[in-house]
Amino acid sequence: MNIILSNSSGVPIYEQIEQQLKDMIIAGTLAEGEMLPSMRFLAKELRISLITTKRAYEELERDGFIETRVGIGCFVKPKNMDMVREQTMCQMEEHLNEAVSKADLCDVSLKELTDILTIIYEERHKK
Amino acid sequence: MNIILSNSSGVPIYEQIEQQLKDMIIAGTLAEGEMLPSMRFLAKELRISLITTKRAYEELERDGFIETRVGIGCFVKPKNMDMVREQTMCQMEEHLNEAVSKADLCDVSLKELTDILTIIYEERHKK
C-alpha cells in the first residue's frame, strides 16, 4: 500500500490516510469491490495505532467511499462518479482561487500565472 | 480592521488573523512603521480573547513582519521584499500544484484548467 505520511505537515495522520485512499479510489487504483488492507495490517505497516487507521476508514465510510463488513473487512463501494467529480472540481477551483490571491500579492500577471501552471502540468505528465 | 474569521474552517483563529495581517502588510494596506490595532482592541472587535490576538502577533513578530514595543504597541517592520515575494510565490506554486493533482483525478485537460484559472483571475480583477 503506497501511503506516505508526513509528521511535520500538521495534517492529522488519519486525514492523510483518508485523502490518499480517496484519491486511489477515484483514480481506480483501488477498484470497486476490492478489499482494502485491514486496519491492523495498515496500522502495522505505517507503524501507527489501529485506532488511527480505524478513524480514517470511518470517515471514508461516512463519505460513501467504502463499506464495512464486521469480521470480514472494508470494501470499495461503487461510487457516484458525477458527485465525486464535482467535489474534486470544487477543491481544484479552491486551489486556483488561492493561487490567484497569492499572485495578486506579488503582482504576478495572468500570463505568468498560466505559464507556471503549464510548466507544472507538463512536468507532471512527462513521467 | 477588516478581518474575517471563520469558525467552521478548522483553521485556528490565531492563524486566520496572522495570515490576513500578513497579507495586508505585503499589500501595503498596513504601511511600514504603522501601528497595528492593539491586541486588546482587536480582541474586543473580533469578540475573542486577548491571548488569541497575542498569539497571532507573536507569530508575526517571529516571522519578522512586526516589531513589539512593550507598553506602546506593535508596529509594521520594514520588510525584506525579495524574501516575502519568494515565500508567497512558493505558496502560489503549491496551490497550482494541488490544483493540477485534482485536475488529473478528474481528467481535466490543461486547456480547461487554464480557462478556469483565467475566469477566476478576471473575475477578481473586475471589481
Next chain:
DNA sequence: TAGGTGTGTATATTATATATATACACCTAT
C-alpha cells in the same frame, strides 16, 4: 510626581482534537 489609561506579558485553566493501548465481539475455515 501621582495616578489614570493606554500598551504588552505571564500564569493557570478549560475544552477540544489527535493518537494511543487494551480488551471485546464478530466471521470463517479448519
Next chain:
DNA sequence: ATAGGTGTATATATATAATATACACACCTA
C-alpha cells in the same frame, strides 16, 4: 470447537487552541 483473521468499544494520554485573570511597562496630564 477453536485459531486466527476481521472490525469495535472504552478508557487514557498528550498536544493544541482558546480562555480569564492578574501583572508590568510607558505615556500623558493634572
